[in-house]
Amino acid sequence: MDQRESMTANVWQKPFALWVIAGGLVYMSIALLYLGLQFALAGGLTGTGGGLLAFLFLFIAVFLIAAGFSLREKRWAYVLSAAASIVLLLLFGSFIIDSYRNPADSGFWLSATGIPVLSLVILFSILAFWQGKDGLAQNRYLASPQSVGGLLTVAVIGFVIGSIVVGAIGAGVILRTISTGAADIDIVSGAATAAIAYSPQSFHLTLASGGKVTWINKDTTSHTVTSNQTGQFDSGTFGVGATWSHTFTTAGTYYYYCTIHPMMWGVVVVS
Ligand SMILES: [Cu+2]
Known part of the structure; x- marks a missing residue:
């Protein structure tokens, strides 16, 4: 095996739980980046909007650092992954729940994907930290997708896809109703x-x-x-x-x- 082959093999042999953590955090980074750009284009850069945007970019940076070092099996990165995810959920909690309640809200997709994805990241980060000393490879549910951990991940992905589909149908109905609403x-x-x-x-x-x-x-x-x-x-x-x-x-x-x-x-x- 030449060096390049062995490196590829090494990456793919990483415990499955670390791919879930890194994947979830990278997904959230892309989603927050998209949200930030939308916000900036809508003219939200002035006043408190600029602060919010800086805040989003701080989260993106922390998420990407946590994702990268989690894949390198650093235990502090598991703590950072869980902590940053919890802080994001708490800080934007009211905003996230408002959007989740109303499929016609443009933030619905972010809430419908963000809450399950971050929950999964938090769960796997805590489990990885807890089992980290003995090595994750010893725990099948963290090491391999063919396990309870893998099943849970598939279930969450299914739930997210289901929410987005049902939400899109609901949004159509809600927006049709709103368009007939009368006011001054x-x-x-x-x-x-x-x-x-x-x-x-x-x-x-x-x-x-x-x-x-x-x-x-x-x-x-x-x-x-x-x-x-x-x-x-x-x-x-x-x-x-x-x-x-x-x-x-x-x-x-x-x-x-x-x-x-x-x-x-x-x-x-x-x-
Ligand atoms: Cu407005």
Whole structure:
């Protein structure tokens, strides 16, 4: 066997559990990179958005380091894999669960794949660390895909594929329903990058009509309706298909924007 052959053989002889850990972390790195690029393109680079982006890249770096050194059977890398995965799940927990609840949300695929994949990474990292002293090769469920560990991995992959398929069908139904929803102002599909995010961009009403204005989110991601003048009105984050209303009691011109995508703006003119 020449040297190159022996190196290839050596890599493929790594315990199966390490491939699951490294594969899961590399998948999450690619997913976070995609998410970060989408976010940057949507104009989220300004303000707190820049911080979030830096945070995503920190996670990508840590995940890739943990993946690489896990494959080299470093025990500290198993700890790093488990810890970084747990921290990511905890930090983005509310965001992840919101997306998971609504298949029409553009973050659904990330939640539907991220939660099972990271859970598997955490499980195998802890098991690898625990068994690491005696060597993983001694434990069939960590060493070989033809084991309980392999079966669990296949089950998780199946669950992920199932979730994505069912989610896609559900999303179609939900988006068809949303498109018929009526309100005064629509947050349009693709609002983050649309020339007119809130339609109509300029909405006129009279106090005599009651002063109530309702927004509906027809996009596939969450947005806010936030007054440029601090404290006048703020919807907070509202999800796909949701509506939010505000009643104006004073005549005036009210500019507003989205705190998540600051390029989005509209105006309500009350007379
Ligand atoms: Cu927005």
